[in-house]
Amino acid sequence: MGRHQRTPANKAQHDYGTVRIIAGQWRGRKLRFPATDGLRPTGDRLRETLFNWLAPHIEGARCLDAFAGSGALGLEALSRGAAHCHFVDNQRAATDALRDNLSTLTCNNAKVVQASVLDWLARCDDSFDIIFVDPPFSSGLYEPILTALAESATLRQNGLLYIESDRKNTLPTPPGFTVLKDKTAGNARYQLWQKHQHP
Known part of the structure; x- marks a missing residue:
């Protein structure tokens, strides 16, 4: 699940990394993604912890992998x-690779969109049970994204929001959200928030 609103890097056009799906129907499958600047898939250990947190909620969930990058988070969710x-x-390099990987997995229950996440959220009329947010750490996009999610119905009531950020970055919790999990590993801080049910 790596992601990132990145800048094109011509020298990396033909360089690829791999991401391994940890569990579920595609367990052990390794998929290639373009190694562009700023794209850092969420590591196996963090993903294992995250999906342990999500285990009671993942079956049948509708998910959004924002700043999808390698797609590691969304692909893991689909596999599970x-x-x-x-x-x-x-x-485009990231979205093209995602489409290829979904085709390789014969996965038909996914949609890939090439767009700025903020612009896409502004016109999104869909809603999701789980949203993964992992922009580039230095992007300055965390607060605008969290504000957009707090002010819209994109995340359903009682829905879950995963946020990965620099461990030194303390994110304000918007009204209507509760922090369920908050851990650090290396230079990353990863949190699971829940949107409150309206009274």
């Missing part, structure tokens, strides 16, 4: 039984 995943990323 999510009903659908939207992948949104602004780089």
